[in-house]
Amino acid sequence: MAKLIINEENRLSTIEPEVYGHFSEHLGRCIYEGIYVGEDSDIPNVNGMRTDVVEALKELKVPVLRWPGGCFADEYHWKDGIGPKENRKKMINTHWGGVVEDNSFGTHEYMELCRQLGCKTYINGNLGSGTVQEMSEWVEYMTFKGVSPMADLRRKNGQEEPWTIDYFGVGNENWGCGGNMTPEHYGNEYRRYQTYVRNYDEDKPIEKVCCGANVSDYYWTEGVLETAFAHTEEKFHGFMDHLSLHYYVHPEGWDIKGSATDFDEEVWYKTLYKALYMDELVRRHGGIMDKYDPDKKIGMCVDEWGAWYTNEPGTNPGFLYQQNTVRDALIAGITLNIFNKHCDRVKIAALAQVVNVLQAVILTEGAQMIKTPTYHVMHMYRHHQGADLLESAITGVEEIGMGEWKVPKVTESVSLGEDGLITITLNNLSIESGEKIEIGLAGSGYQVAEAKVVTNADMHARNTFELPEEVTEAEFSDYVVSEGGIIVNMPKNSVLELRLKK
Ligand code: AHR
Numbered sequence: 001m002a003k004l005i006i007n008e009e010n011r012l013s014t015i016e017p018e019v020y021g022h023f024s025e026h027l028g029r030c031i032y033e034g035i036y037v038g039e040d041s042d043i044p045n046v047n048g049m050r051t052d053v054v055e056a057l058k059e060l061k062v063p064v065l066r067w068p069g070g071c072f073a074d075e076y077h078w079k080d081g082i083g084p085k086e087n088r089k090k091m092i093n094t095h096w097g098g099v100v101e102d103n104s105f106g107t108h109e110y111m112e113l114c115r116q117l118g119c120k121t122y123i124n125g126n127l128g129s130g131t132v133q134e135m136s137e138w139v140e141y142m143t144f145k146g147v148s149p150m151a152d153l154r155r156k157n158g159q160e161e162p163w164t165i166d167y168f169g170v171g172n173e174n175w176g177c178g179g180n181m182t183p184e185h186y187g188n189e190y191r192r193y194q195t196y197v198r199n200y201d202e203d204k205p206i207e208k209v210c211c212g213a214n215v216s217d218y219y220w221t222e223g224v225l226e227t228a229f230a231h232t233e234e235k236f237h238g239f240m241d242h243l244s245l246h247y248y249v250h251p252e253g254w255d256i257k258g259s260a261t262d263f264d265e266e267v268w269y270k271t272l273y274k275a276l277y278m279d280e281l282v283r284r285h286g287g288i289m290d291k292y293d294p295d296k297k298i299g300m301c302v303d304e305w306g307a308w309y310t311n312e313p314g315t316n317p318g319f320l321y322q323q324n325t326v327r328d329a330l331i332a333g334i335t336l337n338i339f340n341k342h343c344d345r346v347k348i349a350a351l352a353q354v355v356n357v358l359q360a361v362i363l364t365e366g367a368q369m370i371k372t373p374t375y376h377v378m379h380m381y382r383h384h385q386g387a388d389l390l391e392s393a394i395t396g397v398e399e400i401g402m403g404e405w406k407v408p409k410v411t412e413s414v415s416l417g418e419d420g421l422i423t424i425t426l427n428n429l430s431i432e433s434g435e436k437i438e439i440g441l442a443g444s445g446y447q448v449a450e451a452k453v454v455t456n457a458d459m460h461a462r463n464t465f466e467l468p469e470e471v472t473e474a475e476f477s478d479y480v481v482s483e484g485g486i487i488v489n490m491p492k493n494s495v496l497e498l499r500l501k502k
Contacts, residue, residue: 001436002396006414008422009442010391013344015415016299017063017385018120020336020378023304023350024113025070026105027096027357028319034355034364035113036105043367047112048105052369053355053362054116060361060375061382064120064166066303066350067110071095071177073169074128078138081106082157095177097318107142111163120166122209122303122350127171127186127193128179136196139165144200162201167348169209169303170194173246175220178211183220186211187227190240199238207241209301209348213285215247221285225292242301242348243289247281248308248358249274249331260309260322261460265431268327268459269405271307272429275331276407278305279338286345299347302339306352306359306374307331320357324372325462326471326493328359329454332377333411333427333495336384340413340425343389351378363463370463373471376454380473380497383423387415390422394437400430410435410490421449422500428490431459439498440485448486449501451476455494 024030037043037050044051068076072095080089081103088103114121123142125135140150143162151162170193172178174186181189190210199205210228213220221243229240251258251271258267282300289298307328308320315321332351339346351374355362361375392414400409411427428435453476461470476496479488490496 001438002394002410004392004394004412004424004426004437004439006422006424006439006441007391008416011388011416012391013389015340015343015384015387015389016347017061018348019339019343019346020061020382020385021064021066021122021303021348021350022062022354022361023066023070023352024354025357026068026072026076026093026101027070027353028316028321029356029364030353031105034362036109038104046116048109049113049116053364056362056369056371056375057117057354060378061385062117062119063385064122064348064350065114065117065354066122066124066169069124069172070304071173073124073172074126074130074178076126077130077134078107082108082153097316108157108159121164122167122169123165124169124172125193125197127174127189128177132193132196135193136198139168139197139206140200143206164204165206167207167209167242168197169211169244170197171211173214174211175214175217183223184227187224190224190228191232194239205238208238209242209244209303210240212244212301213246216281216284218284218288221288225288229292240298242299244301244303245281245285246304247278247302248304248306248352250308257308257310260307260312261325261462263327266402266405268431269401269407271327272330272334272407273401273405275334278335282338282342282346286342289345296345300345301348302346303348303350304352305335305349308358322358323462324359324363324374325460326373326456327459329373329377329471329495330427330429330493331359332374333381333425334429336377336381337411337413337425337427340384340389340415365465368465370465370468371472372463373454376471376473377495380452380454380495381425383417383421383497383499384413384415384425387417387423390414390416400432410437420501422446424498424500426490426496428492428494428496430492432492434492435490437488437490438485439488444483445502446481446486446500447502448479448481448498450497450499451479452497453491453494455491457491457493459493
């Protein structure tokens with residue numbers, strides 16, 4: 001039996017709500033169809049945003065939404081997406097699927113979406129193919145209050161008051177689709193571009209995100225920090241607030257990727273093994289960051305993470321549409337526990353992507369919408385948002401797996417919310433057996449206020465438009481509370497949330 005020991009007297013760092021963020025790109029059916037259907041659509045909408053999707057996302061308490069890309073961001077010219085829609089440029093989305101991009105969703109629509117969701121804004125600027133002037137003018141357009149050419153243009157387009165940009169990405173994947181730069185080259189470009197991302201409102205400073213590494217490219221992290229950060233006088237005055245990291249789980253590697261729904265037991269463990277690799281990535285990139293920023297003033301921003309499989313048969317490969325099974329619920333649970341444990345460094349994250357793309361929380365088909373297993377995990381884990389990580393450790397955990405793909409049977413994280421409730425999230429990675437876990441706390445007298453589980457005995461189980469509730473958040477009652485603590489019987493293939501109160 002595994003034993004989870006919690007010291008609720010020892011609060012560690014705060015888990016920033018933004019760690020539970022999402023990513024929306026002009027890619028496939030994410031923005032168009034998935035979120036934005038236009039005001040004239042038969043699908044119920046408010047100002048063009050589909051009501052079912054917005055309502056479902058509000059239940060997740062989405063803290064921040066990144067837009068417009070991704071690789072799309074470094075080809076996006078924001079002036080194409082403002083003004084009367086009939087005058088907006090139509091073009092080919094060369095990066096994703098070769099479809100027509102009519103720019104009907106632009107800056108004003110994104111800000112309206114964030115208003116409806118009640119979330120923070122995270123705009124990713126174009127450093128790869130845009131100019132410093134273009135980036136600078138976009139920021140002026142969105143945030144300048146006084147009289148200026150861009151602020152006047154915004155007002156002419158119907159928005160009197162400036163908006164708030166909470167986070168601004170100075171380029172995306174500039175080691176790849178964002179310009180194929182070397183770390184030194186990008187580091188210098190970062191210095192230059194970020195200079196003109198002006199803070200027009202001292203009370204609402206924009207937090208700048210510098211482009212960080214792909215997976216284990218530690219050379220990039222070192223080179224960018226050395227060039228862009230190490231010798232900068234102004235470094236702790238809004239020069240660089242965050243450094244990104246991108247990591248996708250491809251069960252069979254980048255070229256083959258692997259099916260989202262058709263996999264065997266070995267691939268199950270291989271996939272979860274790869275999800276657990278996030279821990280090493282955060283530690284090692286974090287180690288380099290510690291060298292330059294020992295006080296941890298720069299947040300790590302894992303603004304693209306999740307599973308990336310081969311697209312669903314019969315769909316446009318450039319749309320990256322994939323199904324989502326109980327395996328994805330485990331990937332989400334494992335990854336979010338890792339982020340929680342590293343909340344002293346990981347300050348923002350964005351699951352890729354929010355609707356209809358990669359490890360989406362929502363899938364749509366015409367007017368229909370379903371929530372994926374990943375949605376239900378994100379929903380349970382929302383209680384960690386803004387809570388304090390508690391010291392916890394698990395002992396007696398068996399190593400399981402197949403072949404070289406060995407994983408711990410259980411992972412965990414624990415936090416204390418402002419409401420005084422302790423949230424425990426546990427993952428049972430085994431497809432063979434359940435696990436009895438004894439939970440011990442420093443204090444006594446705890447009661448279970450809420451217990452939920454996302455599971456299905458079939459590792460391939462998923463939600464479809466015909467059967468939308470195969471993997472969902474269910475009440476969990478297989479636990480016993482005693483003076484000494486709580487004993488839970490976790491089913492196999494499961495993600496569990498327990499909330500404790502005195
Ligand atoms: O999420 C899909 C793509 O993956 C993004 O556009 C890009 O940043 C990354 O390579």
